[in-house]
Amino acid sequence: MFARKRKRLDIDRQDLIRLVTEMGRLAAQQITHTLDALAERNVALAARVIDRDAILDTFQGNIEWKASTIIAQHPAITIAREVISAMQIAHDLERLGDLAKNISKRVIVIRGENLPDHMISALENMTRTVLAQVNMALNSYVKRDVSEALSVWNSDRQVDALTKTLFRETLAYMREEKQSISACTQILFCVKNLERAGDHATNIAESVHYTITGHLPAGQRPKENVADFARLSA
Numbered sequence: 001m002f003a004r005k006r007k008r009l010d011i012d013r014q015d016l017i018r019l020v021t022e023m024g025r026l027a028a029q030q031i032t033h034t035l036d037a038l039a040e041r042n043v044a045l046a047a048r049v050i051d052r053d054a055i056l057d058t059f060q061g062n063i064e065w066k067a068s069t070i071i072a073q074h075p076a077i078t079i080a081r082e083v084i085s086a087m088q089i090a091h092d093l094e095r096l097g098d099l100a101k102n103i104s105k106r107v108i109v110i111r112g113e114n115l116p117d118h119m120i121s122a123l124e125n126m127t128r129t130v131l132a133q134v135n136m137a138l139n140s141y142v143k144r145d146v147s148e149a150l151s152v153w154n155s156d157r158q159v160d161a162l163t164k165t166l167f168r169e170t171l172a173y174m175r176e177e178k179q180s181i182s183a184c185t186q187i188l189f190c191v192k193n194l195e196r197a198g199d200h201a202t203n204i205a206e207s208v209h210y211t212i213t214g215h216l217p218a219g220q221r222p223k224e225n226v227a228d229f230a231r232l233s234a
Contacts, residue, residue, distance in 0.1 A: 005074075012070045013082070017142070019066060020086050020093075023059035024138040027093040028131060030056070030100040031197070035127040037104055038120065038190075041111045046104035056097035063090040085211040089141065092200040092207070096134065099193040099200075106186040113183035119170065123187065126162045126194050133159070133201035140205060146212045152205035153217050159198030166191050 030049055037046040067083040133152050140148035167188065174184045202221060209217050 009070070009074050009079070012066070012073075013079075016063065016066050016070065016083060016086050019059065019063045020089055021138070021142055023056060023063065023090060023093050024134075024141070026052075026056060026059065027096045027100070028134050028138065030097050031127065031131045031134065034100045034103045034107070035124060035131065037107045038127065039124055041107065043108050043111050046107040049104040050101050053097050053101040056094050060090045060094040063087060081214060082211050085207040088207045089204050092203045096197055096200050099197045102193050103190050106190050110183045110186045113180070115180065115183055115187070116173065119166075119173065119187065122162075122166050122169065123190055123194075126159070126166060126191070129162060130159060130194050130197045130201065133198060134204070137201045137204040137208065140208045141211075144208075144212055146209055149205040149208040149212075150217060153202055153209070153221065156198060156202045156221060159195060163191055163195040 030052065033045055033049050036042060037049065064087055067087045070083045071080055133155060136148060137152045139145070140152065170184050170187050170191070174181050206216055206221075209215075
């Protein structure tokens with residue numbers, strides 16, 4: 001009886017890990033496609049990102065159902081910790097999908113605008129940085145690698161620094177080129193969404209750390225002050 005129950009638990013846990021991993025792969029793919037849409041001003045690709053967001057919502061529902069089933073059947077503390085973390089990761093992945101969708105909407109709006117190459121390149125670089133953090137956080141989940149999760153947690157300041165730099169550069173350009181105000185406003189929203197995406201990558205890393213160790217990383221999360229940007233774009 002115990003052996004059958006243990007085998008069932010192992011199968012359920014592997015199913016849960018598989019669902020979270022597949023959802024993470026899709027969320028990362030959404031960010032990648034958003035980057036490509038931005039770089040190429042590809043409206044069709046941006047529209048596909050928007051349409052595919054519903055798949056992430058479905059994944060989140062399936063993960064929550066699976067997690068709830070596991071907790072009901074196997075209420076041990078260590079198991080509950082693992083499945084609760086999985087639900088939290090699914091929530092962060094769903095939010096990442098929403099942010100990719102929001103950026104894609106901005107891409108469609110600015111498709112015909114003449115913006116300086118350095119601004120678009122900086123936004124692409126920020127997107128790549130966030131994508132690398134997301135992929136590293138997901139890898140730490142799959143491998144149960146607490147050191148990799150901590151690396152993501154400690155690198156959040158890097159995204160904050162890029163946020164501040166791009167925010168200032170965009171504002172400066174808006175002052176010089178008044179006709180660019182509308183398009184630059186969309187860029188600022190993209191920056192805000194990417195900064196939030198970085199936060200969600202860090203949240204995933206925290207959940208992985210909690211899954212493995214039973215507690216969150218010690219101390220305050222390393223962050224830059226982006227309060228001015230948050231007030232302006234709220």
